[in-house]
Structure formats: structure tokens, C-alpha cells
Amino acid sequence: MELSGEHKMIRKMVREFAEAEVKPLASEIDETAEFPWKTIEKMRELRLLGMPFDEKWGGGGTDTLGYTIGVEEISRVCAATGITMAAHTSLGVSPIYEFGNDKQKEKYLPDIVSGRKLAGFGLTEPNAGSDAGGTETTAVRKGDYYIVNGTKCFITNGSVAETFVITAMTDKQARTKGITALIVEKGMPGFRIGKKENKMGIRGSDTAELIFEDCEVPVENRLGEEGQGFKIFLHTLDGGRISIGAMALGIAQAALEASIKYARERKQFGRPIGKFGAIQAMIADMATDVEAARLLVYDVSIAKDKGEDIIRRAAMAKLFASEVAMRATKNAIQIHGGYGYMKEYEIERLYRDAKITVIGEGTSEIQRLVIARDLLGL
Numbered sequence: 001m002e003l004s005g006e007h008k009m010i011r012k013m014v015r016e017f018a019e020a021e022v023k024p025l026a027s028e029i030d031e032t033a034e035f036p037w038k039t040i041e042k043m044r045e046l047r048l049l050g051m052p053f054d055e056k057w058g059g060g061g062t063d064t065l066g067y068t069i070g071v072e073e074i075s076r077v078c079a080a081t082g083i084t085m086a087a088h089t090s091l092g093v094s095p096i097y098e099f100g101n102d103k104q105k106e107k108y109l110p111d112i113v114s115g116r117k118l119a120g121f122g123l124t125e126p127n128a129g130s131d132a133g134g135t136e137t138t139a140v141r142k143g144d145y146y147i148v149n150g151t152k153c154f155i156t157n158g159s160v161a162e163t164f165v166i167t168a169m170t171d172k173q174a175r176t177k178g179i180t181a182l183i184v185e186k187g188m189p190g191f192r193i194g195k196k197e198n199k200m201g202i203r204g205s206d207t208a209e210l211i212f213e214d215c216e217v218p219v220e221n222r223l224g225e226e227g228q229g230f231k232i233f234l235h236t237l238d239g240g241r242i243s244i245g246a247m248a249l250g251i252a253q254a255a256l257e258a259s260i261k262y263a264r265e266r267k268q269f270g271r272p273i274g275k276f277g278a279i280q281a282m283i284a285d286m287a288t289d290v291e292a293a294r295l296l297v298y299d300v301s302i303a304k305d306k307g308e309d310i311i312r313r314a315a316m317a318k319l320f321a322s323e324v325a326m327r328a329t330k331n332a333i334q335i336h337g338g339y340g341y342m343k344e345y346e347i348e349r350l351y352r353d354a355k356i357t358v359i360g361e362g363t364s365e366i367q368r369l370v371i372a373r374d375l376l377g378l
């Protein structure tokens with residue numbers, strides 16, 4: 001796909017930044033699982049934490065495709081930084097940007113769109129993962145407050161963000177129509193951060209529990225009406241899936257580039273391994289996969305800005321790109337042989353990082369469910 005001059009500029013700018021500032025830390029934050037605050041500060045200065053939002057709120061003013069390219073380029077060098085950016089933007093900021101009233105926007109957007117404060121999205125619970133409509137967190141109205149009780153788990157940016165959108169049940173009888181979205185802030189009485197997760201991949205990203213114990217959330221922090229939370233989170237996940245597709249694409253691209261370089265350099269039986277048909281086939285398949293994933297992810301990015309229905313296409317893009325990332329990173333290790341298995345070569349990190357893309361924001365099984373339901377009309 002031929003990109004416009006503006007999109008080419010975005011790619012060039014983000015790639016230069018990523019190579020210079022993000023890549024040098026990727027291995028270290030994977031090893032130490034330390035959150036890359038310094039990088040986040042630099043991303044804030046470049047408006048990379050609010051790329052698709054209006055400049056009047058401190059955003060980058062790009063379209064969705066520009067943001068997709070941004071997440072792809074950051075993830076190409078460090079998926080942990082990529083998911084931090086994607087979760088903040090697509091999951092933390094987007095619901096307030098799209099569903100907030102004027103007062104909520106004035107209060108929250110300047111800080112989170114500019115990236116002065118990080119944001120997150122609390123949907124998943126210990127007993128409500130794929131079935132996020134089965135939320136057990138409750139919000140009981142008491143005067144001007146909701147009293148919130150429950151636990152959200154695996155929340156990206158959980159311990160580093162200051163503003164979250166969460167879902168809670170306000171009317172159990174109404175089932176999914178009884179779910180309400182609330183904006184919560186760190187420091188609200190009764191809200192604390194629980195366990196910080198030690199993960200297989202994207203180790204430099206922050207994943208933590210959010211615990212609510214009789215937490216008082218002002219009614220004015222309700223996003224939309226009571227009962228609209230299910231609709232809000234499904235819509236938010238459509239956009240989020242594009243960003244996970246972009247992240248997967250970046251990881252797969254990195255695997256492809258490393259494989260081509262290695263296949264040209266590594267010699268066995270007196271010639272570069274890239275001369276062997278088996279290696280060529282893996283590289284050809286990988287490149288074709290990456291190109292097809294890119295078309296799907298870019299296409300749905302453009303469709304989102306046109307206001308088209310993207311439910312099926314976002315699921316397809318996320319499903320395909322994430323499975324491409326898994327195949328590409330697996331074969332990249334194979335091409336690197338024993339060296340690919342060693343931490344020093346950074347290929348094994350791509351493999352570990354890729355795995356989250358087939359789980360987060362809906363597993364591959366759930367994406368297939370979304371696609372099939374849409375096609376079958378059931």
C-alpha cells in the first residue's frame with residue numbers, strides 16, 4: 001500500500017525516535033522488568049502518547065492510520081513500550097475522548113492526551129476474562145457517589161497510570177445492560193493497586209491488579225448513562241484491537257528483518273544459509289504474511305476514520321496480525337538456530353513478546369467468535 005507523504009513522515013519520525021531512544025533499552029527492560037519512565041517522558045514530548053487526538057487537548061492530531069504506524073514502529077524495536085502506548089491511547093484515553101461529556105473531557109483529557117498522566121482500562125476480572133460481560137465488580141449508587149467493590153486483574157499500566165476507565169455492575173438483573181463505565185483516579189479512597197505481575201513477555205510494560213474496597217466514585221465520573229458500559233467497552237475494544245494488530249505487525253516486521261540479515265550473514269556448508277531452499281521458504285512466507293497483515297491493519301485503520309462498521313475487520317486484523325507475529329517469531333528463532341535461543345540475540349524476546357498479541361484484548365478464539373457471529377448474523 002502506498003502511504004501518503006504525511007504517513008511516510010510519521011513513519012520516518014517515529015522510526016528515528018524508536019531506533020535512537022527506545023531500542024537501546026529494550027533488552028534491559030525485558031531483563032529487569034523495569035517500567036521505562038525515561039522513554040515515556042520523551043514520548044510525551046513528541047506527543048506520541050496522544051497521537052490520534054485533537055491538538056487542542058495536547059494530542060498529535062494524526063488520523064488512526066498515523067497512530068497505527070506509530071504503534072507499529074515503536075513495537076518493531078520494543079513491544080513492551082508499544083503496548084504501554086497502545087493501552088494508554090486506545091484503552092485509557094479513547095473511551096473518555098469518545099464518550100466523555102464536556103466536563104469530563106475538560107477535567108481529564110489535557111493530562112492524559114498529553115501523556116502527563118498515563119491512563120488504563122479495567123475490564124478483566126479474575127472470573128470475567130473472555131466473558132467480560134460477567135463482571136462481578138459492583139457499583140451501588142449512594143447519593144452523589146457510587147460505592148465500588150471488586151478486583152480488576154491484568155491491567156496494563158495498572159500501577160503507573162493515574163486515570164482509569166473501569167466497568168462495574170449497577171444492575172445485576174439487567175445482565176450486560178446493567179454494566180456501567182466509570183472514570184476512577186488513583187488516590188480515590190478505597191482504590192488501591194494490588195499485585196504487580198511478573199510476565200513471560202512485554203516485561204517492561206506494567207501489568208497490575210486494581211482493587212476497589214468501598215471506593216467512593218462521584219456520580220459525575222460515570223461515562224455515558226447507567227447500563228451503557230457494555231456498549232462502551234465493546235466499542236473501545238474495536239479500536240484497541242487495531243492497536244494490538246499494529247503491535248503484532250511491528251514484532252513480525254522485526255522478526256523478518258532480523259531473519260533476512262542473519263540468513264545473509266550466517267554461513268554453513270560453505271555458503272550463506274539464505275541460499276538454502278528451506279530458509280528461503282520461511283523468509284518468503286514470513287514476508288508475505290507481514291505484508292498481508294499490514295494491509296488488513298491499515299485498511300481497518302482507514303475504515304475507522306471513515307466511520308464505517310469495523311467490528312469484523314478489527315477482529316480479522318487483530319487475529320491475523322497476531323498469528324502472523326507468532327509464526328514469524330517462531331521461524332525467526334529457527335532461522336537463527338541455537339543463537340536464536342540465546343538472550344543475546346534478542347530473537348527469543350520477540351517470540352515471548354508476540355504471545356500476548358494472541359491473548360490480550362480478546363484471544364484468537366474470541367476474535368474468531370466475533371468474526372463468525374458477524375458473518376452468520378447469529
Ligand SMILES: Cc1cc2nc3c(=O)[nH]c(=O)nc-3n(C[C@H](O)[C@H](O)[C@H](O)COP(=O)(O)OP(=O)(O)OC[C@H]3O[C@@H](n4cnc5c(N)ncnc54)[C@H](O)[C@@H]3O)c2cc1C
Binds near residue numbers: 087122363
Ligand atoms: C499482559 C496482559 C495485559 C492485559 N491488559 C489488560 C488491560 O489493560 N485491561 C483489561 O481489562 N484486560 C487486560 N488483559 C486481560 C486480557 O484481555 C484477558 O487475559 C483475555 O481477554 C483472556 O481472558 P482470561 O485471561 O480470563 O482467559 P479466559 O477467558 O479464561 O480464557 C481461557 C481460554 O478459554 C478460551 N475461551 C474462553 N471463552 C471461549 C469461548 N466462548 N469460545 C472458545 N474459547 C473460549 C480462551 O480463548 C482461552 O484460550 C491483559 C492480559 C495480559 C496477559
